[in-house]
Amino acid sequence: MSERPATGTHNGSGTGTTARRRGRPPRTESADTRDRILTAARDEFSERGYEKTSVRGIAKTAGVDSALVHHYFGTKEQVFEAAITQAFGPALQAPKAVEEGPLDGVGERLARFFFGVWENPATRTPLLAIVRSAVTNETAAAVFRRIVATQVLRRIAGRLDLPDGELRAELAAAQLVGTAMLRYVIKVEPLASADAEQIIARLAPVVQGHLTGP
Amino acid sequence: MSERPATGTHNGSGTGTTARRRGRPPRTESADTRDRILTAARDEFSERGYEKTSVRGIAKTAGVDSALVHHYFGTKEQVFEAAITQAFGPALQAPKAVEEGPLDGVGERLARFFFGVWENPATRTPLLAIVRSAVTNETAAAVFRRIVATQVLRRIAGRLDLPDGELRAELAAAQLVGTAMLRYVIKVEPLASADAEQIIARLAPVVQGHLTGP
Known part of the structure; x- marks a missing residue:
């Protein structure tokens, strides 16, 4: 990751008004x-x-x-x-996990990528902070929605190339996001202490089914 | 619902210190x-x-x-x-949807019950308020966790009668909760405007798979 999506200056989905400042410092x-x-x-x-x-x-x-x-x-x-x-930087790489490889194994690649981000405290903490803001405020939710929709969901849907691709991507995301909520936020057992590999193994076919199933 | 779980006085999972007051008003x-x-x-x-x-x-x-x-x-x-x-009162009936009927159709019964509660603004609004508190505060999350675990998840797991029943119930709940987050809180499209019946039809086999699949 030589280029960090931290500054908002190369954010394709942004409002654009902060981008491309001239004469900024080195x-x-x-x-x-x-x-x-x-x-x-x-x-x-x-x-x-x-x-x-x-x-x-x-x-x-x-x-x-x-x-x-x-x-x-x-x-x-x-x-x-x-x-x-910035907080979402690592998670915004999710579409890559979908794009790099055959559709066949996409469920496992996406689940593995998702828990890779969430299992790492360095990426989980900022992510949690932002999710908390988005859940409690409508403006924050709107910003969050726009970024997730344009930079994650729509790109995954594009790879699927199906008429209901966006809904499929969202229901797959719902399974992953809901699991993160119960595991990392509400911390309900045994899910909170379960081995990440066990969870990935259980969710991979579900995500795969949402994305490419009948 | 002749007996409302609103007062905390007959809440089996509670701390118990408020229960069984003598001489309370009619x-x-x-x-x-x-x-x-x-x-x-x-x-x-x-x-x-x-x-x-x-x-x-x-x-x-x-x-x-x-x-x-x-x-x-x-x-x-x-x-x-x-x-x-109190806010959870309607949602706490979820185990009934599982218990009343054969395990065969449990995925659809549970998904239908869940969206029945969330689609109704009268039950959704208090639910949302409580979820917001639980997501943003650790004490609130602990109270939420205890109620959801003892009154919903453990009862559903009991009906399944499988060694991994609780984990199964939680992953099924994660799919439903995550969908509610994206649909009612973040409001990402097309999920936010999709017909509830369409969502139930897509999620029923997923919930069923989590609960009774291999």
Whole structure:
């Protein structure tokens, strides 16, 4: 991953207004600052919820001026979108797991990819923070919906090339997302402590069935 | 439903400290007050989140004295548990859908029951409020987990009578819960607007497979 989807500047589904700034500082310096702002944003959104988070509060936590946050990202909604895109970075690679290989084994590849992301605390923690914001606020849900729909679900559906491809991709995603909810958020046993390989083995045929079944 | 699971006084999985109060007021009067407190509690927990909700705030919203809230329900955690049990009342009937009939059609009965509850705004709204609290707070998640595990999942597993019955029930629940998340919370299309019968038709064999498949 040499190019991180962290800055929101090359986010194809974004609102576009933060993209393609001219004359921005050289990558190394600005990337650090942007990362720091986005990490602060994630923490603020997660702790306070979307509504109670302000650009000023994010700036304070990141130790920068509010103007710099606006300069890099724009409005609060755009900061949120960039923070989601960063937190979602690893998960946004899901379509690759679908595209790289035959449709035959797609269920297992997707389930394995999904739990690879969720089993790793470094990728799970930011993901959880964003999911929490999206579940509790309508604006946050809308941003989340747009990113998931355009960057994950639609791409998977495109690979399927079936008239009901999007619905299939969504029902497959529902099985995976629901399992993540019960395992990592609600932590219901025995699912929470079950071996990840056992879960992948059980879900692979279900995901496969949703995507390519009759 | 002549006996409502709203008061926490006959909740087998509860902490038990609020149960079996002696000398409480006659049913009709007290039931009204208790309902009002629980509805206020649901609104407060949903709007403010678990942490920022206080028994005093709930009492104020319900138009009663804090002491009365403590009298009926006990601690904040116990009020939350009672509110969940009330909001969850309809969903807690899920095991009946499993128990009443042959295992053969259990996938369809359960999927139909589940979407019956979620499609009805009167039962969906309180459910959503509680799910939001449970996703954003660890104490709330623990209460939610205990109720779902003991009153829904374990009973469904009991009917299956298989060594991995609980894991099966949880993976089936994950498919349904994940679909509800994407359809009613994140509202991703085409799933959000799809006909409920179409979704039931697609999920029934998946749920059946989880519960009784090889």
